[in-house]
Every structure is written in C-alpha cells, then in structure tokens.
Amino acid sequence: MARAATTSDAFNAIAEPQRREILVLLRGGERPVTELAQDLGMSQPQASKHLRVLREVGLVRVRGAGKQRLYGLDARGLRPLHEWLGGFERFWSGSFDRLDEYVQDLKQARREEPPDGDDQ
Amino acid sequence: MARAATTSDAFNAIAEPQRREILVLLRGGERPVTELAQDLGMSQPQASKHLRVLREVGLVRVRGAGKQRLYGLDARGLRPLHEWLGGFERFWSGSFDRLDEYVQDLKQARREEPPDGDDQ
DNA sequence: CCATCATATGCCTATATCGGAATGCGTCAA
C-alpha cells in the first residue's frame, strides 16, 4: 500500500503546507484562483489542483462569478481536526504542562546518572 | 516532487490514521511496542515504524525499561497544529457557525436547480 | 556463551503524490 489519499480526510488534505496557506488566505474572504496562485507564488494549475483537493474534503467551496470562480473557506471541515486535538489539550495546557515537563526531566536526569548514592 | 515526508511535520505525521490511534492510546500512559501493536491490530514492525515517525517529529518519547521500550506521549508536539487551527476557530464557533451554515444551504439550494453535475 | 524475548531495520512492490508543461473548456466582449 501507499500513503492514504490526500482527499481521504481533512488530516491528509492539510498535511500539504501550500494547502494550509491557501486556507489561511481564504480567511480574508473569497478569492479567484489566479489571485491565490500569485499571492502564494505558485502556478495557476497547481493552485487549481490544491483547490480541488480542498474542495473534495469540504474545506472550501466554489462560486462562479462570471469568468472567475471564487473560492471561499468552509471551516466546518476543520472540526474533526479540532475535536481530535481537543482530546490532548490537557497534556499541554497550563500547569499540567509544566508538571509533565518536570516529571519528564526528572526521569531523564535519573537515567543519565550513575546508580550512585543518594546525597543529603 | 512527491509528497512531503511524513517526518517533516506533526501535520504530516498525524495524517496517517494508525498513528493517530497510537497517540490516542498513549494518552492512557506509557506502553511497550508489542502491546500497542496488538491493541491496534497491526504487526510489530509496523508499530515500530509508526513509532519511529512519531518520535522523529517529537510526538512520542522512548524510555528503556529492561527488555522493553516504553513509548510515551509528548503532546507538546501537537501545539503547532493547535495554534494553526486556532486561527480558524471563529469560523465555526457559536452563532457565526449557524449563519455560515444558513448561507451555505441557500447557495446549495440555488445551485441544485439546474441539471448540474456538481461536485461529489 | 547461549537461548529467548522485545524491538528495530532492511528489502520489496504497488500506489499516489507534487510539480511542470501543454491543452481543453467555458465565459465574456465586440
């Protein structure tokens, strides 16, 4: 087997940095393809391809506006990501984080020490 | 070019569903490789490979415990993801979400009128 | 030293990617 398709979930879709940048740009409002391509320094075909992936996983939507096609953000598609991440929040937030870090450092330090006597 | 390496970021590392499951399991505490492999129904080599990726991006850490190697969660590596996602929070939370949904439904309904073979 | 358990790594194949270049297709204006 190979890697899962980029269109299989939002997780895979946003693994590509340029697609993440597209989404960030779209936070500012709808945009035509060529404008996105220019702002991100990529070719128009590449932009179209990335947008296709984002559309297939439901992260953007299109709207025809004359000759142009305006792409807009559909951030609801990011919710699965947010929810999955939420399950880990307690591991890095607030004092819990510092406690965890402290415990880790203790363990690490203990491993790096010779099994010598306990001082004091 | 091909796809970015799975070890290039946390984004790419967690694109793989089984790696996500490993992280979820590790929320319950440290675990040896074989146990993870069994619980997730994958071979031991596969588990080791996934754990290698997760370790290279700093999402897990290892600790030798006799014959075993205990893998533990290092959720700090998920922070970039959380922060990136944070930039989109206002787009799906609260009434903003409902308004957006409403507008989407309107547009979708309007587009289903012509015999169009739209997206899937 | 040897046998055994726990884990890591190597080799292999099929597959899907990103990127570039060329081209197809739809829309608008004259």
Place this chain on the structure above:
DNA sequence: TTGACGCATTCCGATATAGGCATATGATGG
C-alpha cells in the same frame, strides 16, 4: 464568430510512502 481571458484537466517523471516478510540488534536469565 472570433479572440481573449480564467480556470480545469490532462500527461509526464521522480519520489516516498504503508505494509508484508525476513532478519538484525539488544537486553536478560541461565
């Protein structure tokens, strides 16, 4: 209709993946 514009879709090549399998490495107890 013709031309120009905006965008989508091909075809191509190089690359790295997930997974199966075999094997190397490493620690432990006799």
